[in-house]
Amino acid sequence: MTTQTVMLTGLRAVYGSGDRRVTALDGVTTSFAGGTFTAVMGPSGSGKSTLLHCAAGLDRPVEGTVTVDGIQLDRLSEDDLTRLRRDRIGFVFQSFNLISSLTAAQNVELPLRLAGRRPPARDVAAALAAVGLADRAGHRPAELSGGEQQRVAVARALITRPAVVFADEPTGALDSSTSHQVLRLLRELVDEHGQTVVMVTHDPAAAAYADRILLLADGRVADELTGSLTASSVAARIAATTAQPSC
Numbered sequence: 001m002t003t004q005t006v007m008l009t010g011l012r013a014v015y016g017s018g019d020r021r022v023t024a025l026d027g028v029t030t031s032f033a034g035g036t037f038t039a040v041m042g043p044s045g046s047g048k049s050t051l052l053h054c055a056a057g058l059d060r061p062v063e064g065t066v067t068v069d070g071i072q073l074d075r076l077s078e079d080d081l082t083r084l085r086r087d088r089i090g091f092v093f094q095s096f097n098l099i100s101s102l103t104a105a106q107n108v109e110l111p112l113r114l115a116g117r118r119p120p121a122r123d124v125a126a127a128l129a130a131v132g133l134a135d136r137a138g139h140r141p142a143e144l145s146g147g148e149q150q151r152v153a154v155a156r157a158l159i160t161r162p163a164v165v166f167a168d169e170p171t172g173a174l175d176s177s178t179s180h181q182v183l184r185l186l187r188e189l190v191d192e193h194g195q196t197v198v199m200v201t202h203d204p205a206a207a208a209y210a211d212r213i214l215l216l217a218d219g220r221v222a223d224e225l226t227g228s229l230t231a232s233s234v235a236a237r238i239a240a241t242t243a244q245p246s247c
């Protein structure tokens with residue numbers, strides 16, 4: 001039986017109030033199976049980042065439930081939620097979010113240090129080797145290319161062996177060939193290590209690395225694509241879906 005690593009049920013998320021009130025998610029129910037790679041796509045403002053932030057426990061929905069690795073997030077205290085985020089969830093940002101004064105190895109071990117653990121040097125070396133950066137452990141972010149910085153961020157997201165890695169436009173700041181290196185890496189993590197990955201992207205070529213594409217429109221799931229995905233088939237399907245009148 002496939003385990004659903006992340007389950008979202010009836011998620012509603014709202015920002016602001018009065019005439020500035022925006023419904024960012026309007027009843028989203030979906031799940032992400034263990035060992036799969038899902039891309040979340042949709043027009044600007046359709047709720048992709050909000051969905052990722054709610055699923056990762058960074059934002060709390062006003063309605064609905066999020067379950068990660070069998071744990072329902074709204075039942076947790078703030079402290080327990082912080083611990084769950086640190087131990088069971090990896091997050092990769094578009095802007096890398098590395099600490100500039102720390103080396104690649106120190107950035108990678110940071111989540112464990114923040115948890116009061118001293119990671120064995122071999123674990124940090126293995127995490128950097130897994131992203132192809134064994135020889136860059138002592139480099140600071142400014143001494144690394146954009147793609148290398150993002151691969152350090154992926155190693156940092158993996159150091160706690162999380163149940164799921166959420167990536168918000170991880171290739172948005174990278175050129176096309178560097179993007180493909182990072183996407184191949186995410187694909188390998190799924191295929192070779194059974195990692196669960198959920199990635200927001202605007203780029204059909206990036207989404208084609210996934211097993212499944214969840215298409216959002218106006219805060220709702222508008223469509224899902226599976227099967228053999230190519231950049232052009234994804235782009236065509238998105239154009240067809242977003243061209244339909246919404247009801």
Ligand SMILES: Nc1ncnc2c1ncn2[C@@H]1O[C@H](COP(=O)(O)OP(=O)(O)OP(=O)(O)O)[C@@H](O)[C@H]1O
Pocket residue numbers: 015016022023024042043044045046047048049050051
């Ligand atoms: N902090 C906020 N305060 C008020 N409104 C917000 C806030 N964050 C997002 N929104 C609104 O919620 C809606 C969904 O935003 P979200 O960032 O999730 O969309 P998105 O699909 O990720 O967009 P993009 O592709 O442009 O990044 C948008 O209408 C946005 O304007």
